[in-house]
Amino acid sequence: MDELEFALENIGGHAFEDFAMAFLREQGYSVHESGESGPDGGWDAQIELGSRNGIAHASVQETWRRKLRNDAEKVATLEEDRGEDYDLFVFVTNQDVGGSQELDMEEEIREEYGWTLNIHHRKEILGELRQNSQGLAEDFLDVDLQKDRGHVEEIEELCSDRLDKIQAREGYASDLIEGPAVVLHIIPNGVLLKSKTSPESIPDPSVLFEDLT
Numbered sequence: 415m416d417e418l419e420f421a422l423e424n425i426g427g428h429a430f431e432d433f434a435m436a437f438l439r440e441q442g443y444s445v446h447e448s449g450e451s452g453p454d455g456g457w458d459a460q461i462e463l464g465s466r467n468g469i470a471h472a473s474v475q476e477t478w479r480r481k482l483r484n485d486a487e488k489v490a491t492l493e494e495d496r497g498e499d500y501d502l503f504v505f506v507t508n509q510d511v512g513g514s515q516e517l518d519m520e521e522e523i524r525e526e527y528g529w530t531l532n533i534h535h536r537k538e539i540l541g542e543l544r545q546n547s548q549g550l551a552e553d554f555l556d557v558d559l560q561k562d563r564g565h566v567e568e569i570e571e572l573c574s575d576r577l578d579k580i581q582a583r584e585g586y587a588s589d590l591i592e593g594p595a596v597v598l599h600i601i602p603n604g605v606l607l608k609s610k611t612s613p614e615s616i617p618d619p620s621v622l623f624e625d626l627t
Contacts, residue, residue: 418555421555422540423536429554434470437534437550443504445461458472468489468503468530470504471503473505474509482523490527501528504532506535508535510537519533543559
């Protein structure tokens with residue numbers, strides 16, 4: 415799991431709603447958000463795509479099919495109360511949705527309500543962020559996909575060289591004291607966490623080598 419996948423998987427519900435609405439705009443939808451916090455009374459946003467109009471919902475719940483069905487019921491009630499006629503229901507989720515699952519839900523919603531269902535799910539979102547919407551990843555997930563990656567080959571080469579030397583050596587390295595030792599692993603900043611730690615905030619170790627015998 416890379417940094418982007420980790421951030422998308424662990425984003426909170428309200429933050430994901432904000433992200434989802436921005437994501438839909440990037441996909442060509444006109445989005446009019448409900449402006450509500452907490453229970454939304456039936457909709458996260460009213461959307462338009464070409465000549466079609468409807469309602470969009472976003473969720474991070476693992477039981478995404480149950481949530482989709484519940485949201486569809488809310489939209490049907492909203493449609494009746496407003497005297498409107500929707501033909502599009504959009505559901506955005508950070509969960510994995512299989513191809514057959516997506517087709518089954520599309521058919522179920524079409525038969526039950528007469529709407530076209532568009533599901534934007536984890537795999538599609540990750541692909542769009544990496545290929546076309548890197549700015550959204552930085553703005554909403556705090557992941558910079560546009561940073562310079564030219565140093566990666568240099569790091570890999572250095573790592574390979576160090577491993578070769580470690581495997582080739584015999585006995586203890588000459589500058590290590592025999593006996594118990596403490597090994598310090600340095601993990602690149604921000605590999606798994608959204609919040610970044612600046613190098614200046616990491617204290618220098620007071621002792622690099624110490625005789626523990």
